[in-house]
Amino acid sequence: MIIHSLECILNIFCLVINDPIVRTYIIDGMKKIITPLKIIPKIRDATVQSISKLSDKTLVKTEAAGNFLTDFADVFIFIARATKEAFSRDFEFREFFRQCYQIGNKTLPLISVTGAIMGLVLTIQTRPVLDDFGAVSLLPGMVTISLLREIGPVITALICAGKIGSGMGAELGSMRVTEQIDAMEVSSTNPIRFLVVTRILAATLMLPLLVLYADAFGIMGSWVAANIKGDVTLTLFFSQAFGVVDFIDFLPSFIKTFFFGAVIGIVGTYKGYHAGRGTESVGIASNASVVLASLLVLIIDMIAVQVTDMIIA
Amino acid sequence: MTPIEKNIQHNPTDLNGLNPIIEIANLRKSFGSLEVLKDITMSLYKGENLVVLGKSGSGKSVLIKCIIGLLDPDQGTISVFGTKVNDMNRKQFSELRKKIGFLFQSGALYDSMTVKQNLEFPLIRVKKQLTKSEREDKIKEVLESIGLPEVLDKMPSELSGGMRKRVSLARTIVVDPLIMLYDEPTTGLDPVTSFEISDLINHVQTKYKTSSIIITHDINCALKTANRIIMLEDGIVYKEGSVMDFKNSDDPVITSFFI
Numbered sequence: 293m294i295i296h297s298l299e300c301i302l303n304i305f306c307l308v309i310n311d312p313i314v315r316t317y318i319i320d321g322m323k324k325i326i327t328p329l330k331i332i333p334k335i336r337d338a339t340v341q342s343i344s345k346l347s348d349k350t351l352v353k354t355e356a357a358g359n360f361l362t363d364f365a366d367v368f369i370f371i372a373r374a375t376k377e378a379f380s381r382d383f384e385f386r387e388f389f390r391q392c393y394q395i396g397n398k399t400l401p402l403i404s405v406t407g408a409i410m411g412l413v414l415t416i417q418t419r420p421v422l423d424d425f426g427a428v429s430l431l432p433g434m435v436t437i438s439l440l441r442e443i444g445p446v447i448t449a450l451i452c453a454g455k456i457g458s459g460m461g462a463e464l465g466s467m468r469v470t471e472q473i474d475a476m477e478v479s480s481t482n483p484i485r486f487l488v489v490t491r492i493l494a495a496t497l498m499l500p501l502l503v504l505y506a507d508a509f510g511i512m513g514s515w516v517a518a519n520i521k522g523d524v525t526l527t528l529f530f531s532q533a534f535g536v537v538d539f540i541d542f543l544p545s546f547i548k549t550f551f552f553g554a555v556i557g558i559v560g561t562y563k564g565y566h567a568g569r570g571t572e573s574v575g576i577a578s579n580a581s582v583v584l585a586s587l588l589v590l591i592i593d594m595i596a597v598q599v600t601d602m603i604i605a
Numbered sequence: 606m607t608p609i610e611k612n613i614q615h616n617p618t619d620l621n622g623l624n625p626i627i628e629i630a631n632l633r634k635s636f637g638s639l640e641v642l643k644d645i646t647m648s649l650y651k652g653e654n655l656v657v658l659g660k661s662g663s664g665k666s667v668l669i670k671c672i673i674g675l676l677d678p679d680q681g682t683i684s685v686f687g688t689k690v691n692d693m694n695r696k697q698f699s700e701l702r703k704k705i706g707f708l709f710q711s712g713a714l715y716d717s718m719t720v721k722q723n724l725e726f727p728l729i730r731v732k733k734q735l736t737k738s739e740r741e742d743k744i745k746e747v748l749e750s751i752g753l754p755e756v757l758d759k760m761p762s763e764l765s766g767g768m769r770k771r772v773s774l775a776r777t778i779v780v781d782p783l784i785m786l787y788d789e790p791t792t793g794l795d796p797v798t799s800f801e802i803s804d805l806i807n808h809v810q811t812k813y814k815t816s817s818i819i820i821t822h823d824i825n826c827a828l829k830t831a832n833r834i835i836m837l838e839d840g841i842v843y844k845e846g847s848v849m850d851f852k853n854s855d856d857p858v859i860t861s862f863f864i
Contacts, residue, residue: 466716475713478673479727479780480702 370562374492377485384486391494395456399502406451407506410443411435411513419521428522432529433536435514440537441545444507446593449552452499453585457560460491461581464564465574473565488565492557499553500546540604548596552589559585624687626651626784626816627672632681634667641667643840645681649784649818654810656819656827658851658862659837665820666710668837669786672818673707674698685784703731706782706815710789712773714761720772721757724748724779731780747775750812751805767798774805778813785809785817791826803829824862828852 414435422428464487467473476483515529560581567577625648632645641664649655659665670676672683674690683690685701693701714723724744728735735743748754751771761769770790777785790806791799803826809815810830821827827834827848834851836844838858844851851859 463717470716471709471711471713472715474675475707475709475715477675478702478705478707479730479776480699481727481730482699 366566367558367562370488370565371558373484374488374558374561377482378489378493380482380485380489382485384490387486388490388494391490392498395452395491395494396498396501399452399455399498400505402451402455403448403502403506404509406447407444407509408513408516410447410506411439411510411515412517414438414443414510415514415517416520419517429532430536431518432514432524432533436511436533436537437541439507439510439514440542442593442597444510445503445545445549445552446589448503448506449499449549449556449589449593450586452495452502452553453556453559453589454582456495457556457581457585458578460495460557460560461564461567462574462578464488464561465567465577468565468567469569469571469574483565488561491561492554495557495560496550496553499556500549503546503549544596544600544603548592551592551596555588555592556585559588624651625649626686627818628682628684629668629672630682630684632668632671632683633679634664634671634676635679641840642671642678645837645840645842647835647842647845649816651816652810652814653832654806654817654819654830656821656831656834657837658821658824658827658834660822663837664840665822665837666788669707669788669818669820673702673705673786703780704782705784705786706777706780708770708774708777708785708787708790710792712761712769714764714769714773714776716761718761719757720748720759720761720764723761723772724776727776727780743779747779748772750778750808751775767794767801770794770798770802771805774802774809778809778815781813782815785815787817787819787821789821789823790819791821791823796825799823799826800829802826806830822862827862 415431418434419428419431422431422434464473467487473483473487476486511530511533514533515524515526518524518529563577563581563584567573627649629645629647632642633640634642645664645668647655657665657668667676671678672685672690674693678691685705688697688701690698690701714720715726718726721744724747725740728740728743732740732743744757745754748757751774753768753771753775756764756768756772761772764772774790785806787806791802794802806817806819806826807830810817817830819826819830828851831848834844834846834848835842836851836859844854844856844859846854854860
């Protein structure tokens, strides 16, 4: 049993640790512990018997658990490698700016429309409720706070998870399938530095800017909606909107957008970079990028709201 | 000077072709329970074209992917220019790869870049000392040597299969590698284009003084390009010899390639 446990740990280490040097040290160390125990026949026989008693179901579950741990460790190793390469001397500035353009500039039309619709719909839906309480004058402030604090960042991040995340997953996935990543590696280019770091950083930096842009369009959309059933000048609308907004309404939500960007970049590049060999895996990588990034955006938002609430309280 | 360059300089026998520049000893590689390479021992000598012949699934591609470090061998040693690649760290491997060109079966051209950018990509990173005009001259020279000077500004999607393979070869030789590894260079091409690619492999060997390992199951390509042939069968070296040895062989396993 002892040997079995040690061998299980050893096998999991072999699966989890990808770095060959670290792995060699760990394996050598573990073997030194296992070898003397193995020569005791009674323990060895007991181990063989206990292994043979394990059902297929147990073995399948153990393998699944091992795979989950491997994937989990892979993500951390991937993030660690990307972080290390981000501080490399040979940073790929040209590719980074190209990605900023791809992620930032090319997403602007989509974000403009989405932002304007967010503000418009929010105003139209809220107006009747506030009207019942005779508080229509609070409408610009309420919509602006909603947009700045929550709706702007989250909806923009979800849109970007769909557009940017899936794009990264599909692009890197197809590069993996067609051996372009291997070609990069054999031509002495670090694909993590060139493909992964540039995309993660570009997403991290561009998303906050896109959120600000979406917020601006949302407020303009809200003004348009306010004028459908009323008559509000732009100056009055803005003075009512920003009269109630504090810096604390803006700062925490702005900070969390960096995390949204980072998580979209990490998930998109990880899924694409680790895509399988067939063409089917490109679709899987793209789909998984969107689903996982969207889910993580919502989880990070929940944590950010709790943390902000605790700090403000 | 990189450790590899030092090694070449300090090992003058490499230059007159007596010592192997790639040595593989007792190489084993498995994928799960499937043992693909079983105890492979072979060498590549300076200036020669070594063809590794074998049927699909015999482990040919796995062999050169182990040499270039895209796959880690389970057992055995691989030495390139007298340096064991098994012990190299990422940085040392990166230095070594600057001396080795690898032509992928699919070509593996970067889809999002033009032909010029594809060729410029390794050049910027490997030959950092070159100016922009020197890089452009080099790219033009290489494209002319493969007979495609007119495709400079085209995207890979605009090229035919044969042209993609040639451009991919140009991208590989643009950094002046000492060793060339060809993974199925004629797969998926018509007989005429296959003949042209085989010709181009010989041209690269003569012009750029490269030593090459050519992985193929195309016997015509093997006969046209080889100085020496190694045949893999079920993960082992089944036969090693000259082109004539293979042509004159009456072994049914070998003659099946000529049918």
